[in-house]
Amino acid sequence: MGLDPPSGGHMSHGWYMPGGKKVSAASIFFESFPYKLNPQTGYIDYDKLEEKALDYRPKILICGGSSYPREWDYARFRQIADRCGAVLMCDMAQISGLVAAKECSSPFDYCDIVTSTTHKSLRGPRGGMIFYRRGAKSRKQGMCLSNNGDCSGQYDFEEKINFAVFPSLQGGPHNNHIAALAITLKQVATPEYKAYMQQVKKNAQALASALLRRKCKLVTGGTDNHLLLWDLTTLGLTGKCYEKVCEMCHITLNKTAIFGENGAISPGGVRI
Known part of the structure; x- marks a missing residue:
């Protein structure tokens, strides 16, 4: 389960x-x-x-x-x-x-x-x-x-x-x-790695805040870790299309299904 x-x-x-x-x-x-x-x-x-x-x-x-x-x-x-x-x-x-x-x-x-x-x-x-x-x-x-x-x-x-x-x-x-x-x-096990992971979390939270200020819809409204889940359905976009656009801009993310939508074939979100 x-x-x-x-x-x-x-x-x-x-x-x-x-x-x-x-x-x-x-x-x-x-x-x-x-x-x-x-x-x-x-x-x-x-x-x-x-x-x-x-x-x-x-x-x-x-x-x-x-x-x-x-x-x-x-x-x-x-x-x-x-x-x-x-x-x-x-x-x-x-x-x-x-x-x-x-x-x-x-x-x-x-x-x-x-x-x-x-x-x-x-x-x-x-x-x-x-x-x-x-x-x-x-x-x-x-x-x-x-x-x-x-x-x-x-x-x-x-x-x-x-x-x-x-x-x-x-x-x-x-x-x-x-x-x-x-x-x-x-x-x-080094202090340098801990500092690196702390910065990764800060970066994720900064990106979440910036997207929310632009009225983007994030699942749960933010993040506690290193990733964000962005619901694109309110923008009329699909994760597959947005993933390709970002790839052309040298930004790596991936399409992902959003809870409540039939997104197995054409997911409505992206994971950053």
Whole structure:
């Protein structure tokens, strides 16, 4: 169960076309069910999410997305996962640089599994990382960090995840990639990187303020991280057209669907 792509989620968390066609592997090989934004605010509707999760009873509840400009309430996700008996997983691919610099809330305090790419805000080589809990199960602020509410015993993710990566899905590692990732993580631990991420957030907020002054419609009215979601439907534009225009001006952004519109083919917004 993951955030609906038109709400800012990633297709890899499950995605059906409006006509019911299964698009992503998560929906083709597994049964997926989305949660969505509050259409009035553009924020995740946690009450509706909890209601759906208790009905659907997912085995995995996913937080993290592709174009959600606000903070994630990981503590609330933990409560919901515990209530419905789900493993709580965070895909922090977009915000991992902010998490590493402690410039946004961290999923590690609450989630069972955390995944990330290494080539976005971390500024590293193309690739990914998987973190998972191991050892004795524990509690966090009174909550049991376990998918079945049982805080006794040991976590059993390690063998399953390692086997799923190799030999199930991947071949041999590339040593040049491992070296590049090591350099990246060393840079991330420096004061210079933290200052860089602070400036990235300031830049995003400055751009949001400038667009809002020009009466542009931003989903949620701003940003807490490094990205903005601009709703172009009020201007009569499509994300595909605007993306091409910006490309001609040497500005890189990408078209994206906006919640509430049938935007799978011709999305009505752009992510900056």
